[in-house]
Every structure is written in C-alpha cells, then in structure tokens.
Amino acid sequence: MSDGPLHLPRGFRWASGKAGLKASGNPDLAIAIADERATAAALFTRNRVVAAPVIVGRDHLKQSGGRVHAVLVNSGNANCATGPVGLKTCHATCDALAKTLGIPAKEVFPSSTGIIGVPLPGEKIRSALPQVLSTAAAGEEALRAYAQAIMTTDTRPKIASARCTIAGKTVSLVGVAKGAGMIHPNMATMLSVITTDAAVEPARLDRALRAAVEQSFNRISVDGDMSTNDTVLLLASGGSFGALDGPGFAAFTDSLTEACVSLARQIARDGEGATRLVEILVSGARDEGEAHRVADSIARSPLVKTAIHGGDPNWGRILAAAGYSGAEIDPERLSLEFGDSGAPLALVRNGLPLPHDRDAASALLRRDPVMVHLDLGLGDAGSTVWTCDFSAEYVAINAHYTT
Numbered sequence: 001m002s003d004g005p006l007h008l009p010r011g012f013r014w015a016s017g018k019a020g021l022k023a024s025g026n027p028d029l030a031i032a033i034a035d036e037r038a039t040a041a042a043l044f045t046r047n048r049v050v051a052a053p054v055i056v057g058r059d060h061l062k063q064s065g066g067r068v069h070a071v072l073v074n075s076g077n078a079n080c081a082t083g084p085v086g087l088k089t090c091h092a093t094c095d096a097l098a099k100t101l102g103i104p105a106k107e108v109f110p111s112s113t114g115i116i117g118v119p120l121p122g123e124k125i126r127s128a129l130p131q132v133l134s135t136a137a138a139g140e141e142a143l144r145a146y147a148q149a150i151m152t153t154d155t156r157p158k159i160a161s162a163r164c165t166i167a168g169k170t171v172s173l174v175g176v177a178k179g180a181g182m183i184h185p186n187m188a189t190m191l192s193v194i195t196t197d198a199a200v201e202p203a204r205l206d207r208a209l210r211a212a213v214e215q216s217f218n219r220i221s222v223d224g225d226m227s228t229n230d231t232v233l234l235l236a237s238g239g240s241f242g243a244l245d246g247p248g249f250a251a252f253t254d255s256l257t258e259a260c261v262s263l264a265r266q267i268a269r270d271g272e273g274a275t276r277l278v279e280i281l282v283s284g285a286r287d288e289g290e291a292h293r294v295a296d297s298i299a300r301s302p303l304v305k306t307a308i309h310g311g312d313p314n315w316g317r318i319l320a321a322a323g324y325s326g327a328e329i330d331p332e333r334l335s336l337e338f339g340d341s342g343a344p345l346a347l348v349r350n351g352l353p354l355p356h357d358r359d360a361a362s363a364l365l366r367r368d369p370v371m372v373h374l375d376l377g378l379g380d381a382g383s384t385v386w387t388c389d390f391s392a393e394y395v396a397i398n399a400h401y402t403t
Helices: 054-062 085-100 122-133 142-151 202-214 247-269 288-300 303-311 315-323 359-364 391-400
Strands: 014-015 029-044 069-075 110-116 158-166 169-177 191-196 231-236 277-285 334-336 345-350 370-375 381-389
Touching: 014 122, 014 142, 014 158, 014 191, 014 370, 029 054, 029 142, 029 191, 029 202, 054 069, 054 110, 054 231, 069 191, 069 231, 085 122, 085 202, 110 191, 110 231, 110 247, 110 288, 142 169, 142 231, 142 277, 158 247, 191 334, 202 231, 202 247, 247 277, 277 288, 288 303, 288 315, 288 345, 288 370, 288 381, 303 315, 315 370, 334 359, 345 359, 359 370
Parallel strands: 069 110, 191 231, 277 370
Antiparallel strands: 014 029, 029 069, 029 231, 158 169, 169 191, 277 381, 334 345, 334 370
C-alpha cells in the first residue's frame, strides 16, 4: 500500500511537473525513465474505441521488440477520438522526449488520461519537457510526485510495492496507478506503470503480467464503464540480477500479483464519490469463471451499490444480481453472509431468509471495507471482486465532468 514501506527497484527514475493541460493548474505530466532500456510487457483496454497513445504504445512495443526506455504520461486529456491529428501529436511528443534523452522514439511509451474528444496540445507537453526532466530522481519523493501528476478525478495517489528472493537475489517492484471512474474490466479506466529490477525477457514478463492482471485489475468495477485508454505497463531493468527461471518465476508472479491487487483495491476504494470499499466473494461455484461472472454482476448493480451506501441490508438485490449474471445457478442452493469470516452474519441459507438483526446487518454495510459473501452451493471454486458504494457525489462528478 502507499502508506507502507516502498521497495524501490534499481534502474529507474521518475519525473513530474506541469504542462498546463489541467485548468486546475495541478501537475499533469509524468515521465518514468529506465537508466538502461528495460524489457517490457503491457496490457490494454479491450474497448474498440481506443486513444492515440494506446495505438502508438502497441506499435512502439512491437517495433522495439518489447523494450522501453521512457514512459511519457499526461493527465487532463485522453487524446482519444482526435483522429489523425491525435496520432500525429502523440508521435510528436514521443519524438521530442526521445530527442531530449538521446534514445530511439520507438522506446518511448505514451499514455494519456482525461477528457475524450479534445485535441491534445502537444506543444505544451514539448515545452514542458526540459523542466519536468530536471526533476528526475530515483527516490521515493520523486515516485510519489509522479503518482500525483497522473491523477484526474482520483482523490489520492495509488502506489504499491513488493519484494521476493530469486536465486539468492532480492528483487523489488513498485507500481503506480490512477483510476477512479469508468472502471470495469477489461481492464478498467486506469493507467498503471509497474517497475521491477528482475532480469526477464519480454515473453516471460508478459506471462507474469497477464496472470497478475487477471487476479487484480480484471477483478474491479466502479461503475461498469470501460475506458478507451486503459493501460498496464510492466518494466524490468535487470538491476538486481535476479533472473526469472524455474521457481523464481512463480515467486515473482506472486509478488507482482500482490502489488497489483493492492493497486486494484486502492482504485476501487477511490471510486468517484465512494465512501467505502466493497469486497464481494462468491464461493461454491463449479469453476472460477462462473464465480467471477456472478461476483461481477453483483458489483455492477447500481441497486446493490446504492443500498450499501445507505446501509440498507436489502439482500434481495444481491440475489437478483446473481440471478441475471448469466451463470447457471440454483436459487435453492444460495447462501448469503455479510461481514468477514471471523464473525459473519448469515442472512440467507438454501435460498431462504434467516432471522437476523437488521441493525447489525446495516452496521456491517457501513464498515470499510464491506464484506459480502455469496455461496452458490454448486462446487468448490470461488472468486473475489472489488467495487465501491454509489453516492450522490458520483452523479455530481460525472454530470459536470467536462464543464
């Protein structure tokens, strides 16, 4: 978590500053630099409408053979639905950073976040590069400033780190993310850059990233909307000389998943207008896919999310959401509990309501995090999805987002 000790990997620096893209005047430009070009893997939104930096980022990874030397992120403007001009601007800003750093343009990876359909003023970014690069440093302060600069409607920066031992070498990783609205797999309206000093080739790095994202960023939902800019980028510098082979790969993947789950939970907790995190565990499924489908359906339900916000233990909404998930569930086998496993409050068993203290149930929905456990009674598989409550503030934020 961002408030714990950070394990900073060797071989990276972070820079941030202002390009004048945000009306607020807040920092809006961030650059991550690998001292030596890093191996890279990335996953992107599955939305058919994608932003220019997603197109360019994919292309640069292909051209470079999975190598990245610098990451250029702007907030306040998504550079999406901006046509050929948007692509030209994205290429021009990458070219400018590459020239300044003395690296190939194909080794610059771009990301943008903000309003869709507004031309990105690339000249502001190009003009700001010298000042922003002057802040580049390898320490925690620079990393935290980077995390601040990529925020849009986020209320807090999101940072997570982890450590593992590979062949006697200590491998560190740290991840930074932004995201608060338009959050839904695959992946979510989010940008994330994760850096590690492990030594690993792009193909193996890609395997680890896919496994970690499946258990983290693909397990969150704030509002059921999928963004046009979603990107998770994983960079490995090799600075620890911990090579990912054999048992080392499993240890690294576990640590990467740990950090990604932390970032995913932070995103869900910081959902626009949210007052608490909601953890939905679905167990007793035939397979993990079935459990995820049900948990995701519950997490997307506005009726469930508003009931949780109001502390209303209207458990019928949860069963209804499970029922329309598309999973072949048996309503007579459903059991529902609120609260953690240490002291759960049972509300439903075998599809029928149980006598329970309504005030106690309401109190459990006002905790942070809220814990909801639905057992399907069909098998041994399970899945967890994280979401948040829906408040009037969410409507206020999104009713006036562009104004």
